[in-house]
Amino acid sequence: MRKAIINMNRLVIIGNGFDLAHGLPTKYSDFINDYWKNVCDTKGTKTIINKNDEFVTIICKFGHSYNLSEYKAIDDLKSYEELNNFIGRNAEKKYGEFVMEFKNLFFKKISEDSIQNWVDIENEYYKLLKECVKQNNNYKIIKLNKEFEQVKGLLEKYLLKNVEEKYDFSKDSVEEFVEIFNKCYYEKHELDRFLTELSNRDVQVIKDRFDKFEKEFLSLGDIPKQGLFKDELSLDTYFLSFNYTTTVFNYSKLLGLDLDSLNEIHGRLDDKSNPINFGFGDEMDKQYQEIEEKNDNEYLKNIKSFQYLHTSNYKRLLDLIDSDIYQVYIMGHSCGLSDRTLLNTVFEHNNCRSIKIFYHETKDEHGKIVKDNYTEITQNISRHFNKKKLMREKIVNKTLCQPLPQIQLPLK
Structure with missing residues (x-):
């Protein structure tokens, strides 16, 4: 039996909740x-x-x-x-x-x-930035940026000392995540189930690719008997990490992925070639235009888009999403407004076929699930879409999603 194999990409978006799911003190x-x-x-x-x-x-x-x-x-x-x-x-x-x-x-x-989350700090910075614009206070914005830089330095020192130097990435303790990432091939009933995570329009795109593969093979003249093709979908995994720690880097090594499969878009700790990018990234905000019109670059110092230009990370992301159709996994990212410009680019892209959420469950002292954040994440995702109909087509319904595993990395 001959296989009709087609490929698509899987873009795993990693946020701080991913590190928290590994028992790391990164709140x-x-x-x-x-x-x-x-x-x-x-x-x-x-x-x-x-x-x-x-x-x-x-x-x-x-x-x-x-x-x-x-x-x-x-x-x-x-x-x-x-x-x-x-x-x-x-x-x-x-x-x-x-x-x-x-x-x-x-x-x-x-x-x-x-303040509860890191995105709240970035939002607080942006709020104060807009106050500086309103007051037309150049001294205040210089002081704000200096103080923000000091906090960023304190954060980097904290993560190096309390996470990187204290916890060990153990292969035996991450099996639940490895199982998710290793699920790259779908055939028969598994393929049918996977296709339910896509819209009817996108299911047809996949089926058309299978038909095209079979027709091209048959055109070579080696004509098999009817029914000898077995359809198989292969997913190529890429990580888009918004974290500063090396957790995802360790997964890429464990899974045997090449360097191009990991994009640490916000930088990495203690890495001058890929410094941490901590700031605000919502250029879709109504007041952002006022900031640009100040004609003072100090006001743009901690806007993420300009920090992205210091490395090739953003271009690599654009090259990837332009290259082929893809499904997005959300793992531990709140999808807050501080990354709105980037996430809008990923979510509304024509090649983005669906967005699957790995949500966090909250349990009481008896281990009973009392709530989860699936709805909250979908609400946050909706703010990154200009076309709401497109958003409803792309977000995978909860019955086809699953909770983010919760494990504990051992101390060194």
């Missing part, structure tokens, strides 16, 4: 609380807290009448809110000297606000 709260937890490491000294860096100046000294043993709970302070409340309570009692001053006002903003 925004992990990062910000780590800073304040280290500030609160007293080691039983008489000077309770003494911190002076580019972000804050904190000095807490208690007088002789203060009983340090009564307040050993300071060692357990693990967030800015807890520290701020502790300092405020004791300052009112006038036990000694209490000073806490922020040098980096952007860092103050993200410490004080109820």
Whole structure:
């Protein structure tokens, strides 16, 4: 029996939820609380807290009448809110000297606000950027960009120390993900099921490709008997990673993929040839035109599109999506507005045939599923489409999607 094999691409979009699904401490709260937890490491000294860096100046000294043993709970302070409340309570009692001053006002903003996700930080930066435009304040935008750069540096140091140096990518612990990525060939009933993830129009495109293959083979003159063709679809996997860690890079090596199969579009930690790109990327926003019309490049400093031009990553992405039809996998990416320009390019492209979501399930203390974020992701995806009918055709319905596996990488 002869195989009628046709190919299409699978573009796996990777976001921070992918690292979280591997048990890595890459949430925004992990990062910000780590800073304040280290500030609160007293080691039983008489000077309770003494911190002076580019972000804050904190000095807490208690007088002789203060009983340090009564307040050993300071060692357990693990967030800015807890520290701020502790300092405020004791300052009112006038036990000694209490000073806490922020040098980096952007860092103050993200410490004080109820920020949950990394996209919220990028959105907060954009909000402040628009305020600078409105106020026509050149000094303020220079200061904002400097402070944003300091936060970006702090994030890179955190991820290197607390993720890259602490966790080991173990082949034995990632089998669930490997099974998903290794599913590259579809035939018979599996092919029929896969085709249900596509629109009727796109199913016809696939069937036309099979017919074309068989006709071209038959035209060679070696005519087999009727029914000797077995249709098989092969998917070529490509990773588009928005993360800075090496998790996806390790998968590409484990799966034996070549270097062209991995696009770390937002850069990689401690890599001068592919530096991390942390900023905002919604040029479809109504107020973006006002920013460009400022005719001051300082306002465009952290707009992602200009950072993309520092490497070949964006061109490689365009070359890939132009080359053939593809299905998108969403794995751990919130599809928030901070990447709107890029995601619109991927989702509305004529070669994009469907968008399959690997959603996150939330369970209670008994392991019962109480909710998932499938609907939230579809709502976020819709904001990247100008043509809503096209969006409804491309998003794979929930019955054909599946939860993102949850595993734990071991410590080194």
